[in-house]
Amino acid sequence: MNRSDLAAVRCADDAPAFDYYEPTGNECEIFEQAYRHKLPLLIKGPTGCGKTRFVIHMAQRLGLELTTVACHDDLSAADLVGRHLITAGETRWSDGPLTRVVRNGGICYLDEIVEARKDTTVVLHPLTDDRRILPIDRTGEQLLAPDNFMLVVSYNPGYQNALKSLKPSTRQRFLALQFNFPPPAVEARIVATESGVGANMAERIVALAGRLRTLAQQDLEEAASTRLLVYTARLIAGGMNPQLACEVALIEPLSDDAMVQAALREVVRAQMG
Numbered sequence: 001m002n003r004s005d006l007a008a009v010r011c012a013d014d015a016p017a018f019d020y021y022e023p024t025g026n027e028c029e030i031f032e033q034a035y036r037h038k039l040p041l042l043i044k045g046p047t048g049c050g051k052t053r054f055v056i057h058m059a060q061r062l063g064l065e066l067t068t069v070a071c072h073d074d075l076s077a078a079d080l081v082g083r084h085l086i087t088a089g090e091t092r093w094s095d096g097p098l099t100r101v102v103r104n105g106g107i108c109y110l111d112e113i114v115e116a117r118k119d120t121t122v123v124l125h126p127l128t129d130d131r132r133i134l135p136i137d138r139t140g141e142q143l144l145a146p147d148n149f150m151l152v153v154s155y156n157p158g159y160q161n162a163l164k165s166l167k168p169s170t171r172q173r174f175l176a177l178q179f180n181f182p183p184p185a186v187e188a189r190i191v192a193t194e195s196g197v198g199a200n201m202a203e204r205i206v207a208l209a210g211r212l213r214t215l216a217q218q219d220l221e222e223a224a225s226t227r228l229l230v231y232t233a234r235l236i237a238g239g240m241n242p243q244l245a246c247e248v249a250l251i252e253p254l255s256d257d258a259m260v261q262a263a264l265r266e267v268v269r270a271q272m273g
């Protein structure tokens with residue numbers, strides 16, 4: 001697997017303004033406390049509820065470089081820590097993204113951590129208890145994480161099955177925050193700010209989401225996300241007919257089942273017609 005597959009995303013810490021993030025509780029304070037106390041943080045929550053945006057925002061607020069690794073079932077410990085590479089007949093060590101952050105400081109954010117293999121997550125253990133070290137067997141190094149190193153991981157418990165959960169010995173090394181969809185007034189502010197629709201339309205879209213979320217609880221793998229509401233609102237702000245916007249940004253992404261779609265469409269018609 002090559003390095004670009006790791007989807008390492010970097011945010012300049014001299015970015016002119018913080019990415020917009022609307023707090024829904026005391027999560028910003030908790031994140032700051034976790035950082036100050038050098039404790040790793042686990043964020044759980046459904047798709048599209050703001051986990052990634054929150055981490056980006058907090059990295060900017062704390063002036064820390066952010067490195068994101070999208071975890072998958074092929075992700076090996078070497079993909080995180082590093083490996084020897086042979087170039088022009090010479091073998092040289094190449095740091096993985098985790099090692100780079102441990103050397104330089106910043107936030108290492110492992111997204112969808114439950115996808116990573118168990119033997120991969122085990123490399124996090126000495127880094128996430130009070131030792132704060134990253135042993136690199138291949139080079140014989142023991143890196144001590146600097147004060148400005150923080151590990152953040154996230155996953156979506158909705159996708160979890162018996163095979164895809166964190167070992168208790170991994171989970172119990174993290175502070176944990178549960179994310180959910182924001183309360184309606186907050187979600188309407190997010191939808192309006194992220195899309196440019198007026199406050200009234202944002203409130204209607206959020207009210208629609210509330211009805212879709214209760215109606216479709218049993219039939220859908222995941223409820224309508226804040227992300228999809230923002231998409232819907234952007235299309236409407238751009239002049240698209242609201243029913244059509246809901247069709248392509250809500251109904252079709254939520255389900256392939258014709259019966260479920262028909263039920264969702266009914267609610268859309270009643271709310272947006």
Ligand SMILES: Nc1ncnc2c1ncn2[C@@H]1O[C@H](COP(=O)(O)OP(=O)(O)OP(=O)(O)O)[C@@H](O)[C@H]1O
Pocket residue numbers: 020021022023024045046047048049050051052053054156182190194226227230
């Ligand atoms: N609290 C919030 N403040 C600002 N924008 C938000 C907030 N919550 C959600 N959003 C909007 O929802 C979109 C999706 O959020 P984000 O990408 O952070 O979700 P996520 O929880 O990381 O989802 P996934 O699990 O699928 O990666 C954001 O791009 C943003 O437009």
Ligand SMILES: [Mg+2]
Pocket residue numbers: 051052053111
């Ligand atoms: Mg995300």
